[in-house]
Structures are given as structure tokens and as C-alpha cells.
Amino acid sequence: MSISRNTAPGRCAPDPFAGSIFPRLAGSSHLRRVLEALVHRGALSEINVPALTIAAWYDIFLGGSLRNYIGIRLHGGSEAARQGQRLLVTIGGHAGPGRKIGEVDFTAAAEFDEDELILSWYDHLFRNAANEFGNTKP
Numbered sequence: 001m002s003i004s005r006n007t008a009p010g011r012c013a014p015d016p017f018a019g020s021i022f023p024r025l026a027g028s029s030h031l032r033r034v035l036e037a038l039v040h041r042g043a044l045s046e047i048n049v050p051a052l053t054i055a056a057w058y059d060i061f062l063g064g065s066l067r068n069y070i071g072i073r074l075h076g077g078s079e080a081a082r083q084g085q086r087l088l089v090t091i092g093g094h095a096g097p098g099r100k101i102g103e104v105d106f107t108a109a110a111e112f113d114e115d116e117l118i119l120s121w122y123d124h125l126f127r128n129a130a131n132e133f134g135n136t137k138p
Helices: 029-040 062-075 079-084 114-127
Strands: 052-056 086-090
Touching (some): 052 062, 052 114
């Protein structure tokens, strides 16, 4: 399935399994809230170190990534976790970084080296390196 040019961020495709897993409850907002609460109950307050969240505009899980970021900001287990985390939302889908989503090419300007970015995050976190992570607000 190619992504339409009119596809809203975080809404790239319907979930093909929802109807088969919970046929009578598929699309139930109540079920979704219950499942999300069970997964996250108390977990955010146990996060004590800053997190780097890398999400993508056309990933079906974008909403969860954004909720996790906000949840850690509000309920993280330490000031370092709440204030030190970073969020990067890239052009891409669930398959990873890249410049093309379906038939849409976002040009070379959309490309980045995810491995290098993560190593830079670790340098900031563990070595107190003065890099792009140390010089920006969350």
C-alpha cells in the first residue's frame, strides 16, 4: 500500500489485524484506553535516565511515541529523565529512516545516519560530550 499525499502524520494505514484479534471490539476507544493503561501503568515513573525517542511522521506508532515522550516529561522517575530526554520526529515510516515513503520522495535533505545520531546521544549521556544534544532544549 502506498501512502497518499493526503495522509496525515501518524495515520499511514489502517491496522489490518484489529478486526481479526478483537472482532467485536475493533475500533473501540474504550478498549484502546484500557489496553494503553495496562501497558503503561506505573512504568513511566520507573524511568530514571534521559531517553532518546526517535519517531516517524508516517509510522503507525507515532501517537504512542509522542504519548511516551509527554508521559516521561510529566511522570518520569527523576528530574534527569523528565528534563533530559529528547524527541526526534523524522520523515519515515515504521520500516526505518529513509527519504522515500511510498511514491513520495522527500529528497536527500530527509536522510540522516541513525547510527551516528544514537552514538552522539550516548556520547552526550555517558561522556557529557558537548554536542547537539547538550546544546539544545528537549
